[in-house]
Amino acid sequence: MARSEHRPHAADLADAALRRERPSRDDLLTVLAWPDDRLLELVAAVGGVRRHFFGDRVKLNYLVNLKSGLCPEDCTYCSQRLGSAADILTYTWLRPEQARDAAACGIAAGAARVCLVASGRGPTDRDVARIRPAIDRIKQQYPAVEVCACLGLLSPGQAEQLRDAGVDAYNHNLNTSGERYADICSTHTFADRVETVGRAEEAGLSPCSGLIAGMGESDGDLADALEELRGLDPDSVPVNFLIPFEGTPLAGHWELTPQRCLRILAAARLMFPDAEVRLAGGREIHLRSLQPLALHLANSIFLGDYLTSEGRAGAADLEMVRDAGFRVQGAQEPSLPAHRLDLVRTRRRGAGTTLPPNA
Incomplete structure (x- = not known):
């Protein structure tokens, strides 16, 4: 029997993504099991989808950890979990000027989005009010830069408060599939996370939600997670690779290879052809020398350090972007294709707000 009767060609998968057709679960499983000796074929085909919707642009994002541990x-x-024995820095809320100065470091290196993150189950209304001066300072000095908040589970009305404070996007990752969520967390549910992403979108914030790979999941679990994420239709999808911190239950889980990471990114791009697919935590240690290939699948990366772990030097990432044949996206450039921006405009108008200057 011919190969095409067993598995689709990479070009067929890419053509369907160019038409923004949703891949089947079998298609995702095929990509996640793609043989290593044909991996470049897959990257080249799926990379054409990334180029079609995002050209040669790489969007830089910068994390500001407002409250740690x-x-x-x-x-x-x-x-930062309950009972963690990991050796991390812990502190309470940064002052507004500290947050602005931290953001300025990333913006100076080319970041078009600043991600304001705080540990905890979710913010109180006082916490939401607390970060408003930091947002004001960033927006006043850098009006074209997007501000994304990541504060945990949102209570009713808090997404609207964040929107009114000047936040453009809200990140809350699903992390894994609903079926296995209880395996990685018992203090809140998968449905809680889905609800928070929905609240952010209903308030007119750009939804940002992704996953973490390398936690013992199967290909089927990854396919399920991608399908559930697609149901939320996020504008940006961070793909994280587990950093197995000592002092956490997943210490020692070094199950990812660079090739598997590329297959996961290819599946994410096929599922989200016109959304921002972000190469996020753990990329340096798991992709290693194959990071430049990943830029042919993802159009967005985090620059610098993560929440409680160090990234590599920003200059090395900027060099990697150039050497791979890409360029850093300017803060004034649109982050999404025009047809998707129309949907975002509709969402923001419905919430009574407008798009940031770079949209």
């Missing part, structure tokens, strides 16, 4: 949740992958 002492989280009451028990997410097994997290160094």
